[in-house]
Amino acid sequence: MPRGSSQRATVEVAVLVDEGSNPFEFGCVCEIFGARRTAELGFEPYSLRVVSPQRRVAMRDGLFSLGAVGGLADLDGAHTVVVPNRPDVDTPGRPAVLAAIRRAHERGARLVGLCTGAFTLAEAGLLDGRAAAVHWQLADEFARRFPRVRVEPDVLFVDDGDVVTSAGSAAALDLGLHLVRGDHGAEIANLVSRRLVFAAFRDGGQRQFVERPVPPAGQASLAPTLAWARSRLARPLTVADLARHAGWAPRTLARHFVAETGMAPQRWLAAARIRAARRLLEGTDLPVEVIAARCGLGTAANLRVHLARDAGVTPTAYRAAYRGHRLEAGS
DNA sequence: CTAGCCCTCCGCCAGA
């Protein structure tokens, strides 16, 4: 299916906010499915509706309220229904909400539960006999209350086809990008994720969290080759080398790379190298030449070019900014 | 910054 960007159909998404919903996950949904992207993509990958059982809905802690949102009837026609979360898992979900969710599922909509949204999906009975991801703090309680649901520990999200759940706040982004990837291909998912991360700077700090235990569903057939390549970045690696390791012809390997990573082989390799270089810049005082050599970027000049393109700064500036960041954070 | 080389990438086509 990840046949690239050939499908250009707009996917209709509805997000179901209830009293006390968490603004963070709601924001993630708005950013991934609600942002206009015609300018960069030439089409709108998603259209987003905000739906609630009530006219006006206060977000968590009364931080702000949403007005003029659609009613539950507006769920009709949505290809995907997102249930962000709810403030209190002890209070049973509203019958009207549960009924609306069941109705949507029965007519074939894809249901997405973010964080405690899984409780709502479980109450509606949609998770019985299925696997689900739950926030680690609530996993025990969830398992106790919904024994027919198989809780997957230590995963960011679970994609069970028509019912999808994510484990917690930030995992909503991982899950959202996963859905984009499935709906519109890896290339567009990469574009969206780039937009989300904007500041190349935060990259260094964030990678540690984002480096993921996924993919759960999609069988990444070239994962071993990627790992092998990562372990020998210092040495020259041609596409032919990668192809030999994967047991494919170079042409076929290139196609699989695009399908699974959104990048051509050498491009992926360059990205892996610059990422390794950034880690060394962040965590060591090694000279730039040494880092360049160690990451397979050749000369220091070459590393400079890559870093400028990737982060927009020189190695020294990158180091200084990263160190400054850590001092601020640590103090 | 430029020159020059080589590899990469991608469309196209043919075969399984």
Added chain:
DNA sequence: CATCTGGCGGAGGGCT
């Protein structure tokens, strides 16, 4: 017929 593979050539881009 549909899907996947892989060889070819040329334009383009990266590296020294």
